[in-house]
Amino acid sequence: MESILREVFRKFNILNISGLFQFWACIRDPDSEEVGWNLMLTDLACNPTQDQGLEDYRKRCLERHYPFVGRTTSVGNWLPGRAAQTLIADHRTTHHVLDQEDQHSRDVGAGGQLVLPVFINEGAGNKLVGIIEYITSERKENYIQDFEQIHIYCRFTLPLSARFTDLHAEVTMRFKKLEHQIYRVEYYNTEGIRISISSDENLQICMAESSSRGAKFIKMFVSVEQGE
Structure with a gap:
């Protein structure tokens, strides 16, 4: 190491x-x-x-x-x-x-x-x-x-029909401590703006944009929400 x-x-x-x-x-x-x-x-x-x-x-x-x-x-x-x-x-x-x-x-x-x-x-x-x-x-x-x-990426596969709950399940499977924490999953859209994925609609837009660019994977970022 x-x-x-x-x-x-x-x-x-x-x-x-x-x-x-x-x-x-x-x-x-x-x-x-x-x-x-x-x-x-x-x-x-x-x-x-x-x-x-x-x-x-x-x-x-x-x-x-x-x-x-x-x-x-x-x-x-x-x-x-x-x-x-x-x-x-x-x-x-x-x-x-x-x-x-x-x-x-x-x-x-x-x-x-x-x-x-x-x-x-x-x-x-x-x-x-x-x-x-x-x-x-x-x-x-x-x-x-x-x-x-x-950093090292954690990779997983989602079908095009995936819902937000499927994404949530994949993330918490790899980061067990997130099961009981509030966290965000974000990505960069085609305009370079960092967008939060918080619903089925957000996820579908993310996957559609990626597919239209011919990308083989989507780079997402996970961050824990800090309390006030």
């Missing part, structure tokens, strides 16, 4: 902005009855521009002593912890409002973030092994291009 991650970091194209990659390993305590992980920041990191602000951020992260993240742990705006809890990628963009009362927001400051959970196939299902965290010196409008460079 380490060699794969190093190759991902090495090949990543940082697009005209300083960026730092680091990897949080998710470790279970075999003697604990609690369900969750201790997040340990590993030495697997890459800061090609040697940005001092990002190095300072990494030092602050290293001061965290294997924080535990369980199902009910309050992780606030700590994105690596949130990704370990929800098993869903997350990001901090220019649209994020800085909360001076929140330590994690203060740590990141004006920087942006993208976090992605990493799994390995083990037996009957996927096992969480860690979180990739990508921090940029400035926040971006979005991290879609970055996300697409490093």
Whole structure:
């Protein structure tokens, strides 16, 4: 796994902005009855521009002593912890409002973030092994291009007659934790606008547009709705 991650970091194209990659390993305590992980920041990191602000951020992260993240742990705006809890990628963009009362927001400051959970196939299902965290010196409008460079797609087949409930079933089959959460499924239409799929009609329009372009697959994005 380490060699794969190093190759991902090495090949990543940082697009005209300083960026730092680091990897949080998710470790279970075999003697604990609690369900969750201790997040340990590993030495697997890459800061090609040697940005001092990002190095300072990494030092602050290293001061965290294997924080535990369980199902009910309050992780606030700590994105690596949130990704370990929800098993869903997350990001901090220019649209994020800085909360001076929140330590994690203060740590990141004006920087942006993208976090992605990493799994390995083990037996009957996927096992969480860690979180990739990508921090940029400035926040971006979005991290879609970055996300697409490093994430792994989950593929499934839907018939043209599929209903929204069929899509919901396929998503929750692959991401079990979403069964009891509110989430969105979105795609980009022919005009490049990100559209939410929330009904049979939305899904049929999405599939019809894709078919008219001769596309062999539809790229969809799943995100968890955050509470107020």
